[in-house]
Amino acid sequence: MVKPVTSTRLVMLFSLCLVVFYNLATWRALVDLAQLQGVKAIAFYVSFALLLWAAITLLLTPFSFRATLKPVLSLVALCSAAAAYFMNTYGISIDTTMMENVIETNPGEAQALLSGKLFLYLGLLGVLPIALIWWLPVSYRRVLPGLVNKVLVCVGCLLVIAAAVGPFYSTYAPIFRDEDKLTHFINPTNYLYAIGKLTKQTVAIKETLNIQTVGADAALSPQAQQRPKKSLMIFVVGETARADHFSLNGYGRETNPELKKQDILNFTHVASCGTSTAVSVPCMFSKFPRTDYSDKKGKTYEGLLDMLQRASLKVLWLDNNSDCKGTCLRVPHRDIPKNQPSPFCDGQNCLDESLLVGLQDYIDSLQDNAIIVLHSDGSHGPEYYDRYPKSLERFTPVCHTNQLGSCTSDELKNVYDNTILYTDHFLAQTIELLKRNQDKVDASMIYVSDHGESLGENGIYLHAAPYAIAPTAQTHVPMVMWFGHSTLEDAGVDRTCLAARQDQPDLSHDYMFHSVLGLLGVTSTEYQPALDLFHSCKRNKG
Structure with missing residues (x-):
């Protein structure tokens, strides 16, 4: 007993x-x-x-x-x-x-x-x-x-x-x-x-049930309304991509073989708003800068997509990730069905190219200016090996387990770099889709990752470290832009001037809200020209 x-x-x-x-x-x-x-x-x-x-x-x-x-x-x-x-x-x-x-x-x-x-x-x-x-x-x-x-x-x-x-x-x-x-x-x-x-x-948050309106005065500027073609932007929200593993940024491995063949602009010093999707995604579509952003503000204030919809743009959010973290709740949105008849889905997971399936039909139906947001699965861990097709497993041997600490440093780097290689391919395919439509619309693509990733440096894996002490690997993110042959010209933006800003050291997610408004020609009292990448390069800054 x-x-x-x-x-x-x-x-x-x-x-x-x-x-x-x-x-x-x-x-x-x-x-x-x-x-x-x-x-x-x-x-x-x-x-x-x-x-x-x-x-x-x-x-x-x-x-x-x-x-x-x-x-x-x-x-x-x-x-x-x-x-x-x-x-x-x-x-x-x-x-x-x-x-x-x-x-x-x-x-x-x-x-x-x-x-x-x-x-x-x-x-x-x-x-x-x-x-x-x-x-x-x-x-x-x-x-x-x-x-x-x-x-x-x-x-x-x-x-x-x-x-x-x-x-x-x-x-x-x-x-x-x-x-x-x-x-x-x-x-x-x-x-x-x-x-x-x-x-x-x-x-x-529940005590404040009424969503605060942002940009009630949002409207297309007269200049935007007079453009010879409608605008079509595809905004790709990347997942867990770190800038220092993009060969476009000087990484020793060739992880961007397809993008380097495209006429892109690559911005090398971009900081994320957070170290997790739950923070960075709503923050980058919010009017609030990182230092003033909070979860409560993200959930109780409208965001960029609400403003664009109010300005009569067609808005569509397509998701191949967990969800939009509240960003797309008031605009048309849908998840990619994992069991769709597609070579990119296996019933449980979909590769990011699934986001492009059927997108041409949607583009053909557009009559207005539009923005399509593609929320990609990118380099989401810990099962990196599920984020790319075997045909793009170029770097081997790979870490083929979610027990990242049991893999060697080389295996972990290899499998992660394969995800970046596939992101490169996916973005190139997105650009090719836009190229096929650039004669009828002013096409553009903006890609930026939500946050980076730790790959075992100092014993840290994955992401979501507190921002104040987060390693640079989790906050330094890639950002790539592509524009159709007449897009910048019709928007009044000098491409040479814009290219000169590629190595600007203080860029961040804070620029996304205002840069999208600026390029698409949406006016509002919420708009801040100083945070618009394109504004200083416009021939007519009025």
């Missing part, structure tokens, strides 16, 4: 397990930040262990009642096991943006993340502790003595925290001053805090 443990002791033991077994990423981050040596290092790490143990105990003690203790500990064990897996495997941290990505992940993306290693984590750090928690007999105090005990435990935890931090305050202060450096790794407080913050944001 196993002797019962008190509810307080069970919480303390469970908290100790969290500190020791679930926080490997936290300890790694702490070692990098503290950079201490000798006896002082040992003493500091002991103090941090006490701090972490006391803080988690303080967090869980209010739930140590008979009705809540075991369910709450079980849920924390399972969620913490999953969090530990993703932090240890991909080198990510967990913040509000990451939790938003988790919530918005579709079944296909979720399936791509499944692996034997994940189930091993869930088994050893999730199911096994849960089984022990429910097997272990627990003794509970009566209500009043139990409440007193919990208060005393909480007070004791606060005293332990103070005693742990006090002697090392000068070391802790700079570490915790920037929360991105450590607290987003602490398991389970990282995801619990993120869920709480996200819930608060969601409630605040």
